[in-house]
Amino acid sequence: MIELERNEGALLMSLGKLNGKADMEKLIKESKLSESAIMRAALSLSQKGLLKIEERKITLLKLNEEGFLYASEGLPERKLIKAVLKLGGKASLEEAASEAKINPNLLPIVLGWISRKNLGKIIKEKGKIFIEAKEEKPETLDEALLKKIFVEQEVINEELSKEFNEALEILKRRNLLSEIKKTLRMFYLSEEGWKLVKEGVKVAIEVSELTPELIIGGKWQQVKLKKYNIQALTPSIWPGKKQPYKKFLDELKFKLVSLGFKEMSGPLIELMFFNCDALFMPQDHPAREIHDIFFIKEPEFGDLTKYEKYLMNVKETHENGWVTGSKGWRYDFSIEASKKFILRSHGTAISVRTLISEKLEIPGKYFSIARCYRPEVTDKTHLTEFNQVEGIVVGENLTFRDLLGILKTLAIEVAEADEVAFKPDYFPFTEPSVELAAYKKDYGWLEFGGAGIFRPEVTLPLGIKVPVLAWGLGVDRLFMMKAGIDDIRELFTQNLNWLRNKKVI
Structure with missing residues (x-):
């Protein structure tokens, strides 16, 4: 009679009670063993010709939020x-x-x-x-499939009827599903296995660990030592690690500091003065409308008393150009509108605060990784809240060529891009202005953001009389290219499968 290890015997007897055929869920319930223990025992029994294992790869479909x-x-x-x-x-x-x-x-x-x-x-x-x-x-097929998954909680993709093929693609495109890859296993008793179950299973007492007592007392010579099977499956272990995107942001910060940049910061709830007015953005500019900015309901207005000198300079620049050589925007500037509280819509507001700071060094290089907010329609490339990596370089004799060099370095060093392209762009606060795009093999081209040299209408009212190179890039997209992700929502997902299986970059 074949002697079996304890878990092997328990598994064989459980399969006998289940008529010689069972899936993992039934075996766990019947044998009271863990999934990993069952797999180790099953592999050993399979090698002894006592059972067979059939595997089938499936995709589980579940609804996301x-x-x-x-x-x-x-x-x-x-x-x-x-x-x-x-x-x-x-x-x-x-x-x-x-x-x-x-x-x-x-x-x-x-x-x-x-x-x-x-x-x-x-x-x-x-x-x-x-x-x-x-x-x-009548109800469409995508609605029917949505309801089916809702009722059943999860559906096996491979078992769906063909009529749902197109509906499934629609739900995927609309990003309403999460897909989980899984392996289903069925276990069968072989003829030899059945024979052993009927004759009776003899379980050998095996020792898997040598204790001091066994060695000192000499009992190790009398017990049977359990063989170590290096091919047996082990329980999945998910060690703690940084969220991949958070790790990327920390590394980005380290790289910018190593390049000589100092970090700058500013409030999330910002004054319209810093977000728009000081950047020579006219108060009737479309980007200042409610569809591009979140306004704070209460309190609606802030205090600009401590910035009055800069406020009056900016007011005159908007109205008539002040001493900048510009004609301005030729309208009556509203100080009350400048006091409005908003959620910061771009990181450049932090650059303005830095330029009027007493701690500003000239020459100097500064950066921020800023959380920004805009009322966007959420899809695979847009979110209502996002991150921007913002930077300024202040100093004598800086040129547009210097700016292009900085942008190229960021694209290659941070996003690991293979090619970089620049094209002219327009921003109210920079001239000349440029847009950065980068290409990575097997990923394609992706636009990262804009840059330029601050106009005199921006720098002079703030008391800055040297060139200022400015850039604001979508750091979320930098990471997407580096990690090969095509849906921005995955950066902030709570999907444990994605977080566990994502490589540490």
């Missing part, structure tokens, strides 16, 4: 059509969106899905968009 929301409340295009029907079968886009409580930023996407699915008719009348719907159309 956005998918769960849409499954419980309905897809936004469906909600919009229901709102139109409730309003009489025809309504303006604004009325329908308000009734359906849909974020205005999502409306262009929602209209696209209404047109693609033929859920209603989109009409333009006198410069306004109207939606017309006579009846609610």
